[in-house]
Amino acid sequence: MVRGEEIKERLKNVISESGYRLWIEPLTIEAQGEGAVRFICPNRFMANWIAENYQEQIKKVVKELGGQDLLFQVREEEAEEKQLFLPYEPARLLGRRLCDRYTFDEFVVGDSNYYAYSACYSLAQGDPNSKILYLFSKTGLGKSHLSQAIGHHVLREKRDLRVCYLTAQDFTNQMVRAIKTNTIDRFKERFRQGCDILMLEEVHFLTGKDYTQAELALTLDYLFDDNKAVVFTSTAPPREIPKIQESLRSRLSAGLITSINPPDYQTRVKIIERKARRQKTVLSEEVIHYLATSLTGDIRQIEGAIVGLLTRASLLKHPVDLDLAREVVRELVGDRRDVTKEKIIELVCRYFQVSRDELRSPSRRRSVSYPRQMAMYLCRKFTGETLEAIGRMFNRDHATVVHALNTISRRSSKEAKTRYQLEYLCQQIEDLIGETGASGVAAQTD
Ligand SMILES: Nc1ncnc2c1ncn2[C@@H]1O[C@H](COP(=O)(O)OP(=O)(O)OP(=O)(O)O)[C@@H](O)[C@H]1O
Incomplete structure (x- = not known):
């Protein structure tokens, strides 16, 4: 058991x-x-x-x-004996389930995401000029939220349309399974005939996967020819994804390409108010301001802080005040949050004389793979990011990050050179933390 x-x-x-x-x-x-x-x-x-x-x-x-x-x-x-959630399986939805709250209504619109929001909304409404859309942004800025909002909207408002929502990794896995089980025709049919709107997330995952890329390009041709709508999401624009065949790259770029930027201060305030209201709470202005100035990027982190704050308050029977907010933010992002992944990568690139693009590339040359493993190790140590999130930064999966962490640990215990490099880089990062101050909360308002 x-x-x-x-x-x-x-x-x-x-x-x-x-x-x-x-x-x-x-x-x-x-x-x-x-x-x-x-x-x-x-x-x-x-x-x-x-x-x-x-x-x-x-x-x-x-x-x-x-x-x-x-x-x-x-x-x-x-x-x-209440079960909290049931699988959400609306009819006409192929692929992954949609998160209930990822709707247009729940999406807070500001300068940083207005364009992406409008493009998604037009597509969901069936605007004939908005059929192909490519959304990209850093992590946690609303790509999945907006693409799923399209799914919800279509499933609710357009009763005759079928939605297919999946990640590029799902597409790859399904294709591999279909080849193994000799059901490739059914696989092709499912996408070509069985869906009116395809939402394909994380297309950067296809880097270097030639066979899947070719199959996807063919599927897209069918969908485009039939005037079906397609939404792609990624952490990078099509031109920056390495090892993508030109035939697929041009299809990914066939429609509107739009980015979502990190929210500005006013939008963060609106997001915090909205998320708190969703939890049936109104936060004081002081707490809202504190959260909006401390958590400036990933919106997932803002949500984490609010839920953490309310949970903590309810467990400790403590009011939701600034002290509690400080505690939760500290726990969530740590005093070391100013040492961002970006700074760590910059440091590693400078030290090993490699470029960021090389670290993100599929290259397995030792002169690239070793710095990449080191960067992964340091990101895990200093930012506490998940293995998946670290993997995404380098276009790798979670297993590769685990391998990198083990390799660096093993080598640093056996080899003086690796140990020295690790100590040196850790010291540099510690110095950066020192410079950003122990309280660590950036009091900027953009
Ligand atoms: N403008 C917004 N208004 C309200 N909530 C938002 C907004 N943008 C993002 N969020 C919330 O932030 C969280 C992360 O968003 P989402 O998963 O869509 O990000 P993402 O860009 O797809 O991230 P990743 O690249 O890591 O998959 C979600 O819970 C989402 O509801």
């Missing part, structure tokens, strides 16, 4: 340190027999947050340990 402690131990490796401390540690995890595992959360905020942010990682770990079904419960509701 799966053991709760073992699940927690494994989750430590796939969730950032602060995320683990804040969200996973307080859970009670119980095996239920027949492979079911029950996660008991102290309150509903927490249950919702964990479901939306960590469900995939939890599922994977539970499966690795031989479990199957997950059941999330809120402690007070435990006796009622």
Whole structure:
């Protein structure tokens, strides 16, 4: 039978340190027999947050340990044997389920995302001039939210249309499975005839995957010819994704290409107010200002802070005030948050004389792969980012990051040179932290 402690131990490796401390540690995890595992959360905020942010990682770990079904419960509701969420499977939806709250209504629009929002909305409305869209941004700025909002809108408003929502990795896996099981014709048919709107996330994943790229290019031709709508998302514009065949690159660039930028101060304030309202709370101006000036990038982090704040307040029976907000922000991003991944990468590039593009490229040359492994190791150590998030920065998957961390640990314990390099780089980063101050909260308002 799966053991709760073992699940927690494994989750430590796939969730950032602060995320683990804040969200996973307080859970009670119980095996239920027949492979079911029950996660008991102290309150509903927490249950919702964990479901939306960590469900995939939890599922994977539970499966690795031989479990199957997950059941999330809120402690007070435990006796009622209430299941908190059910799989969302609207008819006409092929692929992944859509997150309930990723709708246009829930999306806060500001200068940084207005253009992307309008483009998505026009496409969802069926505007004949807006059929192909490519959205790109850094992590946590709303690509999935906007593409799923299109899905919700179409599924609700356009009863005769079918939506297909998946990631480029899903597309690849399904294709490989179809080849293995001799069902490639059915696979092709599914996309070519079975969907009116294709939303394909994380297309940068296709880098170097020639066979999948060719198949996707053909699928797109069918869809474009039939005047179907297609939305792509990625962390980079098509021209910057390495190892993409020109035939696919030109199809990815066939429509409107638009970026989402990090929200400005006013938009962050609006986002904080909206997210708090969603949790049926009104925050003081002081707390809102503090959060909006401390958390300037990834909106996922803003959400984490709000949910963390409310959870903490309810567990400690403490008012939601500035002190508590400081504590939560510190825990979430750490005093070291100013040492961003970007700065670490810059330092590594300078030290090893490689470029950022080389670190992100598929190159396996030792002169590139070793600095890349070092950068991954340092990002994990100093930013506490998840293995997935670190992998994404270098166009790699989570397993590659695990391998990099193990390699650097092993080499630094055996080889003086690696140990010296690691110590030197760590010292440089520590110095950067010193410069940014112990309180670490950037008091900027853009
Ligand atoms: N403008 C916004 N208004 C409200 N919520 C937002 C907005 N932008 C992003 N969010 C929220 O931030 C979180 C992260 O957004 P999302 O997953 O869409 O980012 P992403 O760009 O797809 O990130 P990644 O590249 O890591 O997959 C989500 O919970 C989403 O609801």
